Amino acid sequence: MSEEQLKTGPRTDQDSGDEVKKDFKGLLGSVRKFLSDLLEIRSNTDVTTTTESIIADIPFKGHTSWILICSIFIASIGLNANSTAVVIGAMLISPLMGPILGMGLSLAINDIDTLRRSLKNFTVMVVLSVITAFLFFYLFPLRDASSELLARTKPDIRDVLIAFFGGLALVIARAKKGTIASVIFGVAIATALMPPLCTVGFGLAIGKPSYAAGALYLFIINTIFIGLATFLVIKFLRFPMVRYANSHRRRLIARLASITGILVMIPAGFTFYQVFQESLFKKQAQEFLSETIGVYQFEGAGRYVDNLTKIEYNDGKTPLIELVCMGDELIPENVVNTWRTQKSQYSRLKDAELHIIQGGKDDSQEKFNYVSELYEKNKAELLNKDEQIRLLEAEVSNLSKNAEKQIPFKAISEEAKANYENLSQMGFSYQINTDFEKLDTVPVFSIKWKDGVRSSQKDADIKKMLAWLKLRLQDSTLVVKEVE
Template sequence: MSDESKFDFSEEEQEQQQLINKDKAVEEKKEAVRKDAHGLFASIKTFLSELLDFREDTDRDATIIAIKADIPFKGATAWILVCSIFVASIGLNANSTAVVIGAMLISPLMGPILGIGMSLAINDIDTLRKSLINLATMIILSLLTAFLFFWLFPLSEDTSELLGRTRPDIRDVLIAFFGGLALIIARTKKGTIASVIFGVAIATALMPPLCTAGYGLAKGNWAFFGGAMYLFTINTIFIALATFLVLRVLRFPMLKYANSAKRKFISRIATLTAIVVMIPAIWTFLTVLQESKYKREFDSFVKNNIENNSNLWYDRRDNDLDPDKKIINLHFNGDVSDEMVSSLQNDKDKYEDLMDFELIINANKTRSADRLTQSLDRAYTDLDRKDNVIDGLQKQITELEINITNL
């Protein structure tokens, strides 16, 4: 082989070696980036773990003792409940938010609800039974107290504070669940966070629904009673559910029984009860979520297609939307043509959740005639006013002509 061919071969080898070195350098850079990314992710994971982990501050024994201590309902606790119900009822009647908040702060209703969640989490059937009995007693006493107040008090009317507790929606579910989470996390922490407990008592609003239910009983308004008790049930279930979940995550020790057969039986009962509580909670969440979607689309339909239509005189009512019967009742203070009814039906069908609803138009032709009469009267009044203005101007012109002639 000649020297020239050897030289060419060495150049090819050098080029290949350079390519190999470049590939190695690229791989080394990629590996360095991967290591840096892994270290960054590990640092972020460590930071978030230290930031959000609350298990180290948990005092399991003190938490169980504190929750059990708040369950009994007798003596001073009963009188405190009666007083808080009276205060809340007065606040609802006077439409005073501040008074209602004060009543929620002194209410002892939260104890048995936490007891239910805790007893399910640790398989304590005796505590569960005591919690349910005390909660039922509190509910009956609260309803009776509110009923007597609104039955005997002469100044009772449907205030906005009362109306706000009769139509629960998805926000009430979320408030109850996350409020319950905050409450039980504060309870499990070493050293009770009183401000959190007071804040949750205000946010979840257990007292006002019971007072509103008592108002419904006193006035024979079953819609008020049913809506308020539904809201109270939502709050109770989701606070207990949040308590159950947190205590299971924190791995609170299960109650041990000497008899293994009894232990298994109690465990099955507690598990079954937890499932029974969770199924209504899920069903309630989905139902309220769907009703909220109906309400949102109905409000959008009314705003975009009715209130913005100058040819329609809409009379909004509380029962315009009936999600149970899938009916939309629209009331108009005036006549509505067949073409307009068809147009409203087509507009309604553009909303996916309202397509299955039946649209019922309630028109008032008498109101329509009244409205035309009022418009005619206003037109006559405007003409009379204009005539008076014209007469005044003509008088001024005549006086000016006389002055010019004299000049």
Template sequence: MESKFDFSDNPQDAPKKQGLKFNLSYLLKLFDISKDTDYAATLEAVRQDIPFRGATAWVLICSIFIACIGLNTDSTAVVIGAMLIAPLMGPVLGTGVGLAINDLDMIKSATQNFIVMVLLSALTATVFFLFFPLQQESSELLARTRPDIRDVFIAFFGGAALAIARTKKGTIVSVIFGVAIATALIPPLCTIGYGIAVGNIGYTFGAIYLFFINATFIAFASFVVVKLLRFPMIHYADSKRRRFVVRVVSFFAVLVMIPAGITFIYALGENKFRKQANTYLDTHVSTLPYGDYLVSSATIQYNRKSESQLLINPLGLVQIDSTTMRVMEQELSAYDKLKDTKLIIFSKD
């Protein structure tokens, strides 16, 4: 007798299930970073990279001089060459790893050497720009006076690449040097020296802040990688010392991440503002006569604390009447980030 119900698996579904399992297994292997992790060798290599003396100091001085020359001549290639040889990664990585494994001695050593490197770099750059002042501020220099959302992502993913490469058996030198390029720690240090040399406090503190953000997110990325790979924690026999170390490490981690987190939020807000401003220009300004020129020459001025501005200068090519101006101002309210933005259109006069 033939049954109306068939609870057996459909033979046609078997290949699909096998294919799904294969794809899942392949993806897990593809993104698995735990394979070939050398815990002992990694920690030893990180500790050896932290000390800053002798040849390392001179290599840093040379890289700073090269970067300053690149900034002086507005040459991106020369700046990249300086970042290739800059030995700043050791203390930054050491800070992140030390925080991850609860190693107070490593944190102290990394912090001390990091401060020495920053001071030496800033001093070298200051001396260079005192003897070879810029004739005109270059785009490479101005790009290192304030962070934006791209700096945060470049620093984080560059730090992650560095940490992953460092934990593998056999150092992936090209990746580590690529991180030095991506995170751009050297150019902000040169800008700090330039700001000191010319007495521009705004440039100095802006570059310090950018450098701090880059270094923080590199350390944070290495912290995350080490935690994901489950490196063994440092345990102290003395319970009081253990609690003290945990508190110090936790306090240091929070202290470092608070300004970095605030910067990320501010940079994200500015990024949204600029994105909506560009959308507004492409949608409403490009339709005007000589619209392409008006869009390309428009200036977007973001100000978090006061009124932001959108500047459009026709330069006499087209006369924008008062009715069109009012319509353009009303269209700003359609964008939540542009509601309080002041639209300034320069007249022909």
């Protein structure tokens, strides 16, 4: 037996078990601390600045009104021309997000005055947007229903999730000390508030109220879930409630805010449930099609045109699954009946009608040619969408890069003034240099010192300031110059 064992006595199974438990508790503590450091956001939240910035974006008049009108025109032109890049540009300059965030914030902190202003400005914003889009599409001679327009007439579960998580990202970014501009750009693109309003105006201009209703429904979904995300994040971050001197008024405001919040959550929950049910129906319909018509072998020249398949949930009415087959070969009736029997085995497809349009039932060559042209047209549109996706990814990448290059000049100048008492003036600009082979853009800070400062002191301060700015802005290319 070793000397250590003689001193402490022999180790028992209980001692070993205690050590294992101690190690396990230490591991859990380390994991908990790591997750806390990784996901904790309250400590880096700027409550005052966030509240002030959201409230400052609520007013909707003067410059903001004209910016909205211009962005609506740009979005309408982009949708009409089927140009994704133009629509993205319109979304980035649109001020639509301000009143929506204001509504979520005011409900979370019981600020009835801010809620009233937000609702008023939101209503004016929507009416002005729809009128502007209506006038454009009513007066503009080219009013074809492009794929970009039609894509905003039928919301699904993905739109709900995009709006909710986009709203979460936006509010978290706004609450952070030093707002993350690239996140705000990304949310403006993802939630897409502008195109649905333009599509409402388009539907009214061409006399298609179903288009307008579908697009307005999509806009309402985006609005509700962005506002709901704002409400939840503000509550989670524990923003202070607005205090009222009159206790009776304070209780009344709290009740009104709570009732309004519940009234907002009820349609949000109902909308999510409804859209979720439609999504499940379409998923089962796709599974049914892949197991039936998808594996059916045509013996002759027949062909199933999957791009023209119509799956309609028709909430409150009879759902519809409509297939299009082209060619002279008819699908036997017994096969169709077998498919109908298989359809009934899917819980969500039992009441759906199955229609099969077959080119062979009509000997007209014109009908065959029409279906063929329709097939090729949809095929071309799918190919164009791949190119649009690549263009969209490139635009988002450029926006992110530009956001990263933005200089918070106001904060930098205030910090510089606090650190350098001899500093008199400070300026900033981008300087473009070239060696006639390539262009370089260099951020340049120009500074001016107070009179009477020694040259040695100036040189030392400039060197120190340059090192500080490079570290502060994470940019090794910037330059500090003294101006007279």
